[in-house]
Amino acid sequence: MKQLEFHKERLRTFGLRPTKQRLDICRILFDRKNTFHFTIEKLKKIIEKNNKKKISLATLYNTIHVLKKKGYLKEISLKGNKTFFDTNTKKHHHFYDEGMSQLIDIDDKNISLNYLPKIPNGKKIKSIEVLVKIEKTN
Amino acid sequence: MKQLEFHKERLRTFGLRPTKQRLDICRILFDRKNTFHFTIEKLKKIIEKNNKKKISLATLYNTIHVLKKKGYLKEISLKGNKTFFDTNTKKHHHFYDEGMSQLIDIDDKNISLNYLPKIPNGKKIKSIEVLVKIEKTN
DNA sequence: TACGTAATTTATAATTATTCTAAAATAGAG
């Protein structure tokens, strides 16, 4: 479990105390091989099931927002009421199955797009996101 | 003003009475040359300024949802709390200036993307949306 | 280790977007 020390150190690095709650959140988010796409509500359920103890919504919102601001999480552009977050902070894209509310990463190098349109004056590109919506065949 | 007759006819076509409120909405949305990107709140302000009289939020939500269901409006995939709608129902993409909450259309033929990734099994593509986020230079 | 204090968590209230409800107003057929 040297992951834990890593999370502690990372939290301390930007002036945050490594509390039990923050470490619980970091473990769920980052101790995994693949990208994790989640909503706050989903994260809450997972954490509470894991350690059989409630965690406050406010703590979840606070911590997720800090991690996002520090660049360890991305928010995903989707329509709908609840916000989705993404542990993959690299430039990438998504398949999205609206029916199942499921997101799948598409590596940036698997997408090539050649756009001609002139960027509005005085503006520059900040990011490009491709969303491929999918649905059941037939 | 033969536009008005057109809106009336279109509303009647799918069994909706062409009420004063619905026609006000249609005029704002469709009697213009360019795409209109809007939120419900923005539409409400415009209509109320135009005819110096309040219109109910419920009526706006109801009518916008009907128009969307019938294919005369699209909802745009954006993060953030409020929902954006689009009078351009053709396949197209967007520049988005987050700071100004402003959307600009990009014609589909100005985007070419060649994606390799295999579509998940039993799924087919429903739509592809490209969002190019822009920001002030410098 | 114990203390003191600032940071954090928490329950709960407030806010905001959206949907629901049911009473009042209206459209339009006859």
Next chain:
DNA sequence: CTCTATTTTAGAATAATTATAAATTACGTA
């Protein structure tokens, strides 16, 4: 013009998120 189904409306209900402020906790210092 009358009647009735449809629509509008104000306000209530719901849902996601943010704010508040009291209780708890982390941790530097003695």
